[in-house]
Amino acid sequence: MSELLDLGAAQDRLISLARPGPVLDLPVQQALGHYLASDLTARRTQPAHPLSAMDGWAIRGSDMPGPWRIAGESAAGYPYDGTVTAGQAVRISTGAIVPDGADAVLVQEQCTVSASELAFAGDPPRPLNRHIRPVGLDFREGATVLHRGDSVTAGALALAIGAGHATVPVHVPPKIAIIDTGDELVAAGNPLASGQIPASNGPMLMAMLAGMPCDVTGSDPVPDRLDQIIAAFERVADVDLVITSGGASVGDHDLVRPALEAIGAEVDFWRVAIKPGKPIMVAKRGSQVIIGLPGNPVSAFVTAHLFALPYVRALMGASAPLPVMVRQTCTSALPKTGKRAEFIRAEIDAGDIRVLPVQDSGALHAIAHADALIYRPLFAPACEPGTVVEVIHI
Structure with a gap:
């Protein structure tokens, strides 16, 4: 034996x-659950222009504390095509391009408009560009955005598309x-x-x-x-x-x-x-x-x-295929183990782990309700409720 x-x-x-x-290029929308067969690099920079992180007004910081003359508007997808000059303010939406010449955004809740003039009644943004997303904040063209073996999750799918890819390499x-x-x-x-x-x-x-x-x-x-x-x-x-x-x-x-x-x-x-x-x-x-x-x-x-x-x-090409173990508090007492590692069926209870009552190897009820497996190494001593243990979430 x-x-x-x-x-x-x-x-x-x-x-x-x-x-x-073998490797194939799969449309990104069909790649959910796959693993990348090679690194993925960005084909574009995001953001490609400085963008406003708030609804408000784009100004030159040197013009503080105002007032300003309203020169126009920059909306998402419809940028202001001029340059902000001394004493000018441009209405700006979240996600819109910050016009040339502007280096600060004032949030709209601290501003008042009278006729064609803007007044500001709050504290200046600190730092001055606090409400501006700089070029390349997310990624720059040529940078590796996802690695070989990464899982194509919903978030990874969005990142791949944002980086300019319509397909991704998978096995x-x-x-x-x-x-x-x-x-x-x-x-x-x-x-x-x-x-x-x-x-x-x-x-x-x-x-x-x-x-x-x-x-x-x-x-x-x-x-x-x-x-x-x-x-x-x-x-x-x-x-x-x-x-x-x-x-x-x-x-x-x-x-x-x-x-x-x-x-x-x-x-x-x-x-x-x-x-x-x-x-x-x-x-x-x-x-x-x-x-x-x-x-x-x-x-x-x-x-x-x-x-x-x-x-x-x-x-499928996963770089880390084995289950991940995390550490959580077990609210149940655990007996000592012998010359075999044990995996105890358990459920998650308010963030802690609780052992399911029936641990027989033929009991279907336990696997139907198990959220986790508690890992008990060889020759582990008995432990009281409240002990931190290693757990695989399932």
Whole structure:
């Protein structure tokens, strides 16, 4: 029996297998959820002209405290085409270009207009250009605005467009197949015989991948017969990643590993020092990677967050594919751990973390309500409520 592999070493070995696909230029509006395949540089400067940050009046600071003669208006999209000279003021809108000659903006609430004359009754802006956005405040032409491996979020999408891009370079989305194995499994909605249960892992894994722009396929559960599991693998020989659930342990009916050997796949590692999820398996067949998750729903759920989803992100070109851990206060007591790191299902409660009451590896209720996984390292001591712990938000 193989020795248990450390979590960090197992994750590193898995991520090292990822080979992102070819690069394509995708319209920015279609790139949400992808990762950039190269750095993105600005094709323009923003703002390209000094802009007003307030509604008010553009003046020359040397003319303070006024009064001023009103010379015209600068609106967003309709700049004033003259130059502000001594004693002149130009009405200006937020986002409008500050006219040549002006170096200050007076906010409108501190100004009064009588006929064609402007008076000011407040304190001068300090510094003088306080209400002016300078050229290049956001970015300048040629500057790197987004980096290779960055996620194309809604904000990144806006930045790319603002920097002058209609398309962005991303990797071709990976093809993924999900195989659920087990004699006891029945597709959702079908009648159950004695000893059978609805097959929830496959649909759950597809739902976990739904937010990623990948080509994901599933199938009805595959029974614990070696020939049928081999056939299931052969049907998906052309995909980049196969995720299985069930059949990865050491029982007489755990046939995923023999099936992998039969199709010529090489097991990279098997069994990781974590709880739940110890019997996770990773194998390689040519350029295809197979991730064998445990069959217990909670174990599959946890290991998908720790291994399957990070690997998909790595396939898509993410620079930081592994889940991020943050530190939060736990309002529940936590027992000591042993020779496996533990991931405890928890919910966020007013900014703190609270352990969910049922932690059994087959309990679906806990994963339905879990907002987070509390990470407990090997041989961690017991801790009282109020202890700061490391947490993965899910």
